[in-house]
Amino acid sequence: MHLENYFAKRTNWQLAENDISTSLKCLKQKEKVIDLSESNPTRCGFKYDNIISRALSNKKNYLYEPNPKGLHQAREVVARYYREKGIIVSPDDIFLTSSTSEGYSFLFRLLLNPGEGIFLPQPSYPLFQFLCDINDVESKFYQLAYEDNWRIDFNSIENNLSGNTRAIVLVNPNNPTGSFVKESELASLNNVCQKKNMAIICDEVFFDYGFDKNDKKPSLASNRESLTFVLSGISKILALPQMKLSWIVVSGPKELKDEAIKRLEVITDTYLSVNSATQNALAHWFKVKNSIQKQIMQRVLKNYELAKKEMNSEIGDLFNVEGGWYVILKIKKEANEEALCLELLEKEKVFVHPGYFFDFNHGSHLVISLLPEPKDFSLGIQRIAKSLS
Ligand SMILES: Cc1ncc(COP(=O)(O)O)c(C=O)c1O
Structure with a gap:
C-alpha cells in the first residue's frame, strides 16, 4: 500500500524511533538510568504546595464565557x-493560548504565506522544524556564535535576507545555550526588521x-x-507545563500593532483553546511563583556549580550559562555524538542529549539538564567525567 498517497507531504517525517x-x-525497563536530559519540572521533586486541587474547585468553572483573547481577569494577571x-x-494586548507551541503556530499563520521564510536561531530547541513543517513555513537559520559568551552572528542574518522572509524568532534566553538577547543586539535587530518589514517573535x-x-x-x-x-x-514560569496556559504579548508601532491584534483575534476566536478552569486558577497559581522559582534557581545554580567542579579542560569546555535550565559541554576530543551518548547510556547508565538534537552543526556537544x-x-x-577522561 502506498501510505504516502493518503497523507499531506508536510507530514512525511522520519517516524522511526532513533537508536x-x-x-x-x-x-530503563531493566535498571536505574540517571536521566540528565530530564527537563520536565513535575518530575524533579519540586514542592507545589497543593495548589492544583484547591484551584480547580472554583465555582466559576461552571460558567463558559468565551473570549478570543482569553478571560480578562487572567490577562490582568499576566499584565501584573x-x-x-x-x-x-x-x-488588551495579551492573547492567552494553550501552549507556547500553539502561540507559534498562530503567529506563523498570522504572518506568513505558505512557503515564506522565517529566521530561527541555531543552535536552538528541536520543536521549531515541526512547527515550520506543520504551518508550511520555510525555516532559515541564523547562527549563535560562542566566544566567551553567546552572541547573534548578524552576518548570518544579513547574508540570508530575501524578500520572502517575514519574521525572526528569538529565544530569550535561548534553549539550550542559555543566552539572553543583549540591548545592542536588539537595536540591530530592530534595524533589520524595520528595513525588511519583518516581525519579531520572541x-x-x-x-x-x-x-x-x-x-x-x-x-x-x-x-x-x-x-x-x-x-x-506557565510551563516554565510556574513550572506547570501540564496546566497548559501560555500567552502572546503584542507590541510595536501603533498602526501595525492594532492591525495584528485585530487579525490575531480572528485566529484565536476560531479555536478558543484555553480552558476556563486554568484561566480562573491563574491568579491563585501565580502566588507560588516566587517559591517555585526560588526552588528551581537554587537547583540549577547548585547543579551548574557541580558540573563546573567535575569538568576540566582535559575533558572539554562547559559553555558559560546566562540563564535557563541547561548547560552544554563541548567535548575536547571530537567524537560521534550519537555513539558517545549510546556509550554513556550503556556503560555508565547516564542519559544526556547529543548536540545535534539542538542543531549544533560542528564540534561534539552534550546538552545537560x-x-x-x-x-x-x-x-x-x-x-x-570519568568516561571522557
Ligand atoms: C524555548 C522553549 N519554548 C517553548 C517551549 C514549550 O512551551 P509550552 O509547554 O508552553 O508549549 C519549550 C519547551 O521546552 C522551550 O524550551
Missing part, C-alpha cells in the same frame, strides 16, 4: 507579571531564570520599535 530513544527505553518587571502591558519562557539577578536583561514585551510578539507561559535532583546530577556528571 538513542530505543536504547534508553530498553535500559510584566508590571512587576517595570513593563507596562495592557491586558520566546521568553525561561526569562525569569537568569543566573545573575543584578544583571537586568531586556524583555521584548516593551519593544516598540518593530512589530513584536512575546511568547511566554540542570533540573535533576543534585544527588543524581552529581553522580551522573561524575560518571560522564
